[in-house]
Structures are given as structure tokens and as C-alpha cells.
Amino acid sequence: MSDHVSKTPRPAASAPSTSFNYPFAAAPDIIRSHQKDAYFEGVLMNHISDILRQLYGARFLHKWTAEASTFADLSYLALTTLIGNRTLGEEYCDIIQIEDDTL
16 A cells, blocks of 8 residues: 555545434423423522612512513523523523424
8 A cells, every 4th residue: 555645536425415304392302391491590590689679689689580580581592592502491491493494
């Protein structure tokens, strides 16, 4: 065997198929994924609540609890799904969201 590169043409390999057949997730996996996401949204809400309580006081937090909860949920989804990543629950259960036209 020599170390030099051969100039003979190689046969073209067939193009890889871009269609995938993903199996549907089982109901327990979907529920477990949602529970894990709800847990992390709650953790984020607790951190935001602690920050708001320290900065503005308990009355402010009590008045704006619904808005803080919405902000925590939107922040979690923006940091995961909106930028194209899987949520922590989806990673935990090893499931992937796909669109209807990609089936």
C-alpha cells in the first residue's frame, strides 16, 4: 500500500435520505415531560419571587404574583422552545417535538 492519494474516480454514493420516521411518544413520557417542565417553571418562579420580594417587598410581590408567574413561564419557554432547543422535560424523557408536515 502506498501513502499517495489515488486519482481514480470513486463511484458516487447515494444521497442520504432526509425522511425520518419518529415513533410517537407514549402517554407516560408526555406526562413525565410536562411534570418536569412544570417543576422547573416553579423553580424559576421561586427565584423570581425571591428577587422581587427582596427588591420591592412582600406587598408588591403579592400584588404582581400573576404577572411574575406569567413572566417565569414565558422566560422558561423562551430560553428553551423559542430558540429551538428542547425543554428540560423533553430532554429528560428523550422526546422531540415535530411539526405536522414533517411526519
